[in-house]
Amino acid sequence: MHETGIAQSILDIALKTAEENGAKKINNVGVRIGKMSAVDEASLRFAFDALKAGTIAENSEFEYMEVALTGRCEECGNESELDGYFVLCPKCSSGRVKILTGSELEVAYIDVD
Ligand SMILES: [Zn+2]
Numbered sequence: 001m002h003e004t005g006i007a008q009s010i011l012d013i014a015l016k017t018a019e020e021n022g023a024k025k026i027n028n029v030g031v032r033i034g035k036m037s038a039v040d041e042a043s044l045r046f047a048f049d050a051l052k053a054g055t056i057a058e059n060s061e062f063e064y065m066e067v068a069l070t071g072r073c074e075e076c077g078n079e080s081e082l083d084g085y086f087v088l089c090p091k092c093s094s095g096r097v098k099i100l101t102g103s104e105l106e107v108a109y110i111d112v113d
Pocket of ligand 1: 073075076078089090091094
């Protein structure tokens with residue numbers, strides 16, 4: 001289960017950001033997770049809740065935003081939502097589809113007091 005490591009990284013970023021801003025507590029942490037990152041939301045939430053105990057993020061809300069997998073065809077320029085990484089353009093059947101979004105794993109925002 002790699003969610004624990006990811007949750008720890010998210011918490012580290014949140015705590016560091018709060019410290020840099022002289023914040024006393026963290027209210028909200030939002031993360032953007034691409035559909036292809038293979039992260040389980042429930043596991044990530046569970047891990048984050050366990051790790052935040054005893055920190056200034058203890059009472060924070062955790063917002064999980066899933067980012068759909070999308071790609072752009074380099075032949076015809078068509079952009080569409082994809083089912084997997086190895087796909088053909090639904091419009092012209094070209095295999096030259098460049099992934100645009102869906103592999104994100106990042107902290108979108110941190111709200112502190
Ligand atoms: Zn195409």
